[in-house]
Amino acid sequence: MRALGGEQVEEAVADCVAALRTVLDRDWTKVTAGRLEWSCHKTAEHIASDLIAYAGQLAGRAQDSYVPFEISLDEGTDNAGLLHVIETTGTLLATTVGTTPPDVRAWHPYPFRSADREGFAAMGIAEMLLHTHDIAEGLGISYTPSEELAESVLTWLFPHVQPGPAAWPTLLWATGRGELPGRAPVTEWRWRNNLVIPAERLTLTGVRPAAARDLRLGGDGGFEWIEGGPYEGTRDAAGMTVKAYEAGVHRPEFGLFVLVRREDGRAIGGMGFHGAPDEEGRVEIGYDLVEGARGQGYATEALRALADWALARDDVRTLFATVERDNTASQAVVTRAGFTQVSADEEEFAYELRRA
Template identity: 45%
Template sequence: MHGSIEAEALPVTAEDLGQAVQLAVATLRKAPAASWSSMAGTLEWDCWETVEHLSDDLFAYAAQLGPRRPPLNGEVPFVWESRRPGGPANAIHADRAAGSAGLLQVLEASGALLVAMVRTTPPQVRAYHSHGVSDPEGFAAMGVVETLVHTHDLAEGLGLPWDPPADLCSRVLARLFPDAPGTTDPWPTLLWATGRTALPGRPRLTKWRWYGTPRT
């Protein structure tokens, strides 16, 4: 699905996040059971670890919005730890005895936590993120980016097609990547903005970030 990201920016919603997670889970369910030890795209993690990392991202964003007075100067202090040298440092780990179906259930549940927090947190609430103190919409957009881009990494490792909706990509680009080009297809542009690929006339980024601070 393709299009332009020049259209008027619409807010990123809890429904957008829920759609991204459900599309990702539906795609990842097609992976052969033996593929989960494959490396995830250009990451240094295998596909199982990458789903745990994505689940952890979604959980952590939900947790940031959780306290009555969300922290503005740091993360809610869960213990994040890696299971191996070089592996992702997570608070969330899936029980390997539950297999890939259990792993994807962990992903779906973590996504649902963030969906619920975005839906029920007043829009004026702010919470810390290293890329800018943000609002519920910002955390929804961050969750969408994490989901779309890491599912891209996973799809490469698992040998699966992955082409998320252009309108969803457009909304998160407008919310988090104000310097991204507005005349290129949204999905390749999001991959460029997150250091995954080059665009015509724009080399692949070796450093990148988003800007979670609310625009108004």
């Protein structure tokens, strides 16, 4: 799997600056940026402002709100100076992303109130790609970023958007900047960082489509696994995530989570849902652990945390799980987590946990 980090931030900065440097002689204050209400100059300033803000959130480990500062250009800053500011703030974000540990999350409102280093990198890249497009459109010049960068933004921040035949037109459509054959115009949109659910000794980390694809194909999904991992069930669940994403029916909060041990940051298993809740609020759950992590209460702890999160939602009323008859360890896990056996056949027992 191609990592998303500082190198990709720098690539996006270089593409942005190269495109806009061709029109330094134009008056950016007099031209509206594409479909925005801002001028091209204001939009370029916004790019720099977001880059430094994301670097500040991540470096400052902000947990409850934005760090209370903002960028301000010197009076009379010309177009060349503005591009220099974009280069500088982009380098600050790239460096911050590259030096931040993988388990660090900082506050961002959409949609689960936090993002990791890859999330902040993706958001910075999205700002540069989309707003460079806006400025280029306003000034009447050509701009097309690499498909790889556009696809990275989609798979990191738009897991709810069905992929199109090409990444860049799909990203423009998903953000209300273009049309896509067979799809209705987008008038409102938000990107989505991945969900994490804390447990006592573990963090349940939501798996993005790019990571799910890598897991399905035999990779590590960007996680450091204990010996023997990931297990077959996690790879199968990753395949389900990819299938749902490609079909345009993936709801990220009802996908796959990797169980990451707090003490050493290593992944020990997978847990998640088999899809979104049905009309009656019923959703199926499944899990597995790498053999070296079994028998230590991790599965029970993670299942309790995931069940508590799910049943606190308005759209979930019942959790459902099936366990093979000879898997007594897994039967003990669901029982300790509060599930009750509701049926049985020749191969499996079925369990439910209902909202109180």
